[in-house]
Amino acid sequence: LQLLRQSQPDIIAITGDLIDSRRTDVETAARFVEQAVQIAPVYYVTGNHEWAVGGVPALKEILTANGVTVLSNQFVPLERNGDTIVLAGIDDPNGYADQKTPEELAAEVYAACGDPFWILLAHRNNRFARQYSLLGADLVCSGHAHGGIVRLPGTDGLFSHDLDLFPSYTAGLYEENGSVLFVTRGLGNSGPSFRVFNRPEIAVLTLRRAEG
Numbered sequence: 001l002q003l004l005r006q007s008q009p010d011i012i013a014i015t016g017d018l019i020d021s022r023r024t025d026v027e028t029a030a031r032f033v034e035q036a037v038q039i040a041p042v043y044y045v046t047g048n049h050e051w052a053v054g055g056v057p058a059l060k061e062i063l064t065a066n067g068v069t070v071l072s073n074q075f076v077p078l079e080r081n082g083d084t085i086v087l088a089g090i091d092d093p094n095g096y097a098d099q100k101t102p103e104e105l106a107a108e109v110y111a112a113c114g115d116p117f118w119i120l121l122a123h124r125n126n127r128f129a130r131q132y133s134l135l136g137a138d139l140v141c142s143g144h145a146h147g148g149i150v151r152l153p154g155t156d157g158l159f160s161h162d163l164d165l166f167p168s169y170t171a172g173l174y175e176e177n178g179s180v181l182f183v184t185r186g187l188g189n190s191g192p193s194f195r196v197f198n199r200p201e202i203a204v205l206t207l208r209r210a211e212g
Contacts, residue, residue: 001035009040011078014068015143016047016092016123020188024053029061037067040163043076044068045122047144051094058117073100073122075109083135084208088137107136125155125169125183126160133176140158141205143145145170147198157198170196 004012022174034041040155042153044063050056060070069076073088086109090102102122109118120137122128125145132140132168148170168174174181184203189195 001032001039003202004036004039004212006068007202008015008081011087012036012040013121013141014043014044014196015121015141015184016045017049017143017186018044018047019050019053019059021049021052024025024060025055025187026059029059030066030138033063033068034066040192043089043121044070045123046072046095048092048094051092056095073105075101075105075112075118077113084113084116086116087098087114087121088118089121093127102132102135106137110136125181127168128169128174128179128181129176133179133181135179137179139205139207140179142169142181142183143186145183145185146189147195149198151198180185202206 019026044054044102052058060072061143063070071087072088075086075088078087087122088105091099094099107187109116116192117138119139119141120132120135121141122132123142123144125142128140139197144161145157147157148167150158152158155166156168157170159165164166169181169183171183182203182205185198185201187202189198
């Protein structure tokens with residue numbers, strides 16, 4: 001919270017796994033967002049851990065009651081000085097089997113807004129290349145990878161969240177199919193592991209209008 005205040009953000013985006021299936025602490029999450037919304041508007045999408053814990057509808061109600069905008073396969077306009085960008089968010093694939101697909105959400109964005117600059121909050125970094133980059137979002141913000149857990153020189157991390165060796169799309173910026181992905185290393189660990197050369201982070205992204 002102190003780092004967020006120092007950063008003076010326009011919005012705060014939580015890209016899932018606000019709670020951990022190994023140590024569920026909804027009360028701490030609620031206390032955090034209660035103070036975070038006093039710093040800037042907070043937007044949230046679910047990660048796989050929330051669905052592993054269960055009780056996602058109740059968690060969403062708690063977050064909403066504390067002033068968080070929960071984006072459950074939805075989008076909202078963000079306006080400033082006469083300009084508008086679109087912020088969309090999808091529930092984790094571990095969610096309900098009949099939930100709206102990312103493709104259906106993207107179609108709704110274009111139907112309602114034409115061809116806007118839009119940002120997609122989507123927890124799973126490893127779906128970017130084959131799915132999320134094809135939706136047309138200008139920027140996708142994800143988590144899930146924990147930075148590759150152990151980061152060695154010349155690698156994008158040693159382990160994925162599934163313990164696959166040498167994963168990609170684990171931290172920082174990537175580009176595929178005209179879409180840019182940013183993956184945060186996040187604040188927590190994945191299972192009973194420790195980080196090496198992979199400091200936890202609160203990432204600050206600054207959008208700049210292109211010249212011309």
